[in-house]
Amino acid sequence: MTDFLKTYTFYFIFLCMVLWEWFAPLRLNLSVPYRRWFNHFVLFVANTFIRRGWKLLTGGAVISLGWQRGILSPFSTHQWVSVLLGVFAIDFVSYVLHRAFHKYRVLWRIHRIHHSDLELDVTTAFRNHPLEIIISISAGSAIALIVGIPVVALVTYGVLATSIQMFHHANIGLSPKADLLLGCLIVTPAMHCLHHSVNDSEYNSNYGIVFPWWDWITGTFLRGSWTKQKNLSFGLKQYQNSQLVGLPWIFTSPFIINQKRFQ
Ligand SMILES: [Zn+2]
Numbered sequence: 001m002t003d004f005l006k007t008y009t010f011y012f013i014f015l016c017m018v019l020w021e022w023f024a025p026l027r028l029n030l031s032v033p034y035r036r037w038f039n040h041f042v043l044f045v046a047n048t049f050i051r052r053g054w055k056l057l058t059g060g061a062v063i064s065l066g067w068q069r070g071i072l073s074p075f076s077t078h079q080w081v082s083v084l085l086g087v088f089a090i091d092f093v094s095y096v097l098h099r100a101f102h103k104y105r106v107l108w109r110i111h112r113i114h115h116s117d118l119e120l121d122v123t124t125a126f127r128n129h130p131l132e133i134i135i136s137i138s139a140g141s142a143i144a145l146i147v148g149i150p151v152v153a154l155v156t157y158g159v160l161a162t163s164i165q166m167f168h169h170a171n172i173g174l175s176p177k178a179d180l181l182l183g184c185l186i187v188t189p190a191m192h193c194l195h196h197s198v199n200d201s202e203y204n205s206n207y208g209i210v211f212p213w214w215d216w217i218t219g220t221f222l223r224g225s226w227t228k229q230k231n232l233s234f235g236l237k238q239y240q241n242s243q244l245v246g247l248p249w250i251f252t253s254p255f256i257i258n259q260k261r262f263q
Contacts, residue, residue: 009159013167014166017122017166017167018122020170020172021121021170021172024172027230036119043128043250046130054133083150086149086154086157088211089149091209093143094140094161094210095214109253109255110135111129113127115196115203116239116249118235119171120171120234121169124169125165125169129250129253140154157210164186164209165209168191169189185211186212187206187209190229191208191222192224198232198240202222205220206220
């Protein structure tokens with residue numbers, strides 16, 4: 001039942017974003033996207049297999065050891081409270097991990113694949129190196145064990161994060177009022193697109209995955225706007241040629257040591 005809900009939620013949100021982008025795209029100057037979409041499809045398929053396999057390995061440990069022993073165990077009598085706290089905790093860990101992916105050279109070589117996309121649309125959400133998936137699941141599972149996050153919170157966060165990531169990467173625009181209101185609860189496209197800007201000062205901000213609050217609290221928040229969102233240039237300064245950032249580079253980039261750090 002859980003897999004059924006996860007799968008259909010994924011396809012429903014994906015279809016909504018595709019239709020929104022198709023009928024009311026924010027940026028009209030997209031180059032022919034078929035090569036990008038093919039690359040992202042390959043990554044999506046590869047990462048789906050890797051994610052499932054790695055979750056089977058790490059999830060067993062979380063299920064067998066977690067929940068009763070962690071920091072959240074005093075709240076275990078109120079399951080919805082512990083689920084809510086668990087979702088917040090995992091999102092905070094994801095925020096911290098995302099900052100680490102930008103800060104440390106070895107991690108940046110993996111994460112820069114996500115930032116090398118020269119356009120931004122719903123498929124950018126799938127542009128991640130398999131190593132980033134493995135590291136993220138491993139870190140999430142380790143924290144889940146330490147904190148005692150219930151499995152239902154992990155599953156809920158997985159569905160929430162995938163849905164919000166497709167939403168905030170999409171080439172869509174919200175009205176300023178809607179963006180302001182929704183932006184108090186979740187990361188919006190206007191906020192996240194700055195994180196994909198080619199400018200250092202902008203892409204080293206707005207690290208949030210689901211909730212924007214961690215960026216507010218730690219001072220990494222940069223307010224987006226409809227105008228900025230419409231006119232931004234995306235990608236990495238050093239890789240503005242779409243031919244260079246194809247599948248061979250995507251898969252081998254983390255292992256190419258002798259490259260300049262991009263931040
Ligand atoms: Zn990033």
